Amino acid sequence: MDLVTPGVGLIFWTALTFVVVLVILRRFAWKPILGALDEREKTIADSLAAAEKAKEEMAALNAQNQKLLQEAIAEREKILREAKAVADRFVNEAKEKAIEESNRIIASAQEAIRNEKQAAMTEVRNQVANLSLTIAEKLLKNELSNKNAQIELAKSFMNEIKAN
Template identity: 50%
Template structure:
């Protein structure tokens, strides 16, 4: 039973050493430990405040980013609409220019055809006239081979001419 019930001296020395340890801890250890705990608590509170501020800042930046994205989309749509308008205008102008140039080329071709036709007609007339003269010359040569026929023609022409 000795082990279960301590002696009074042991209790006194244990109590005395406990109070001395308590005094020493209170004098030297509690203040630094409590100061460290207080610093840690302050650091944690400050970190929580900074995290909340960062969260608010992030939310604000996200809202600004979304607004900028919406604005960029609107500007992109406007630029695309303007580009489409310019493209359609360029295509329209090109079609009109091509139509005008085609009409001008057709008119030039008509004029060229008309000129070529006139030249060909003149050439045909010259050839016909040349052939007619050759034929007439051959006919007259054949007809005037005889001297008597020539004399008759000259006298007939003289009778027709009236002075």
């Protein structure tokens, strides 16, 4: 049983060695180890705080991006409405100008037609007058070819003049 039960001296020296190792470890190892653990804990806490701050900033940026996107969409809609209004105005102005131009062309064409009609009527009258004179000349030449017809015509003109 000697082997199983330790002696008092062994217990004493083991306890003394444990206490010495404990003091040495506390003085030289535990403080640096605990300091390193505290430093690591602080670094982890700072990293978590930075991550939380970055998360909040990201949420704020997302909200700002959404706001800018909505503003851009509203601005695009406004620009499209203005462009449509301008295009409609240009189309209406072009239609009005085309109508005015067509009315002017029609009036000009009607005036030209009236002028041409007047000229044609004048030309027809002139031709009718020329034809009448030509016919009258030919008739008179035929009727006045003999001397008796000429004397008879002169007497009838004289009688008409006296009657008037």
